[in-house]
Amino acid sequence: MDVKVNILRYNPETDRKGHWEEYILEADPDERILDLLHKVKWFDDGSLAFRRSCAHGVCGSDAMVVNGENMLACQVLVKEVSTPIKIEPIRGLPVVKDLVVNMDSFFDSYKKVMPYLVNDTEPGERERLQSPEDRDRFEDTTKCILCAACTTSCPVFWTADTYVGPAAIVNAHRFVFDSRDNASKQRLEILKDVDGAFRCRTAFNCTSACPRGIQVTKAIEDVKRQTLTIN
């Protein structure tokens, strides 16, 4: 079948601002949106820029806005979206070229929340023990692939880009609720800050945007509640 695809193009070397380009592509309903982008790039306009690697929703490279919603282009099939298919870069981060945005501030926010296990006690020669129940408490947030779909769907983030954003809070959650970690207090102090978790207005955009099905808003609520336990 023929599919009409509109892509928001922007080349900083030649364009003053973005503009829509239309492509008519021969496509199979079972193909991924990413396959359509490859068709454009490989057989029509080689200069189209987008990130991708794994092509099956596990690396987090290709978050973009498709028909108004954030998703991974490799995780959605042509038959699941209405046509014409409108594809734009994720919002709130500076566009580098076409569908590629600058991720620096996103990763800076991630690094701010101490996204690593802190435990200075001597672990001994074997693994630290953790019960399946304790392991389960942070299972959901271990799934994050740092794709930025949540953060860039957040209305608070759009207006205040100093807000650490849902993805950073998800990654803080992953350690705050890990029974092996000893730095929750420091992490929660960071998240109590003006640009931390309390900026969240529970819009739930992040939860619907997350391609890994993480309960992002719930994780933020858990973290907010936990900050009340420190003083």
Added chain:
Amino acid sequence: MKVIKHSFDGVIVGAGGAGLRAAIEAAPHMKLAVITKLYPTRSHTGAAQGGMSAALANVEEDNWNWHAFDTVKGSDYLADQPAVDILCKEAIDSVVELEHWGLPFSRLENGKIAQRRFGGHTVKEGEAPAFRACYAADRTGHMILQTLYQKCVSMGVTFFDEFQVLDIKIDDGVCKGVIAYEIATGNIHIFEARAVTFATGGFGKIYKVSSNAHSLTGDGPGILYQKGIPLEDMEFYQFHPTGIYRLGILLSEAARGEGGILRNKDGERFMERYAPSIKDLAPRDMVSRAIATEISEGNGAGPNNDFVYLDLTHLGAETIKQKLPDITDFVRTYVKIEPINEPIPVQPTAHYAMGGIPTDVNARVLSDATGTVLPGVYSAGESACVSVHGANRLGTNSLLDIVVFGKRAGQSMVDYVSSTKPMALSENAAEDLTNKIENLMDKDHNLEFSVPRIREELQDTMEENAKIFRTEESLEKQTEILTDLRDRYQNVTISDKGKVFNTELLEAIELEYLLDMSDTTVASALHRKESRGAHSRVDHVERDDKNWLKHSFAFKNDASVKLEYKDVELGNYEPKERKY
């Protein structure tokens, strides 16, 4: 072109499991940079699913000698046994270390790391399948990659994200640094560094149906091969039995480890005929061949009889949800069927390179078949060939390989840097590369010589002629095709002439590595007149230990490939017939 110079003691190319593990070891002792064409967390280590083996004995009696036996037998006796001993012995501490750094393994009721069964892993040298694979649901690789990156963040390791290394500088046999292309700007960066580790991953994109990411194009092996360094055991490429039909997306062996069964169109559990003792949990080379045989004998399912089924329907919704959540989600997303109720159409998919850059057990790169060390150059992970996997890798042994030998690469960098002085690179060190890029930019675009056209033909023909079963005829045919593709590649053109995010330019350069990987694979396969592990010659069906208990070394020789051989290092286990 703008050229920027940096000075480091050591550089690691690649930020997958192997590169990050090397960085953790090296960073405290030198000025170190990690250069990666993808953001670290997007490396394909993150796609690994099933597990990482170590004889922790958390579920049942186990010891690393049994793990070593299985690895050697699985390798069809081509692995170097002293290296296998290191792999299996150091496995235990490696898993524990990852746990201490925060890796959220799945747990047993008693709080210890959970372990599951996997293909080819047995207790007591073949008695029964072993619970040896440590796992975190079916996203073990994701957790390893995240944990190692988190550790690097905590240590303040210096990263150059989305920088692609395109050249290495070796003067008079000594390494002096690498040249990288900054994807966001098109600027060229010279990195002076006397110790360089390549951890660039695999090259599954030489085939059409593959479990590998688009980025897995053999860059490290390609860059070194073009400088005259040989590639080892390239004829051994692993096809994983269970890729999603047509898409190649992997469904981990963990699915069979948890009890999944392969069935042909009649619903028959055909593995009972091919491997009576461990059936569906036989090593991958055997299961892939069994599937290919079922299909060629007309027992495949579907209108074209070209796939078989992976049946999980008897496992129950709870096991699937707890233990195989991601892979069953892939099936729901891409095939739109519910694996709890319906069997899944699968076919073998190009998966893992046993071959690669030759190294010793300290990850030092070897420049010939006699074991000469190339000073300052290291490799670890899928880009390297130690060899611990020989002719066929066992599942879960690669995640192990990347941490065990990644660490060793880091240690070797430290040893080398502390015993040598900085070396300077001249201002014009980037000239070869800038000329290459300017040449691609200057040529008018011609669709006939476009990257996707040449690449598609390469992948289609490799799939047809150099996949699971090979013959002299198919390989000779492919040699001719490759010569023709190589000629066309000399005229390759691109349409994007810009500096910012010009990934078309990078795809053009990567295509040359894919051609190098294909040339060496086909030449090595053509010369090896026996069947061993993943290399099955229909015209030489027997394994021939008298003549072929050897590693192959493929050198670039103008337009062709020259082969040399090196004896396998044996140890405790004498080659025997491989039966399961």
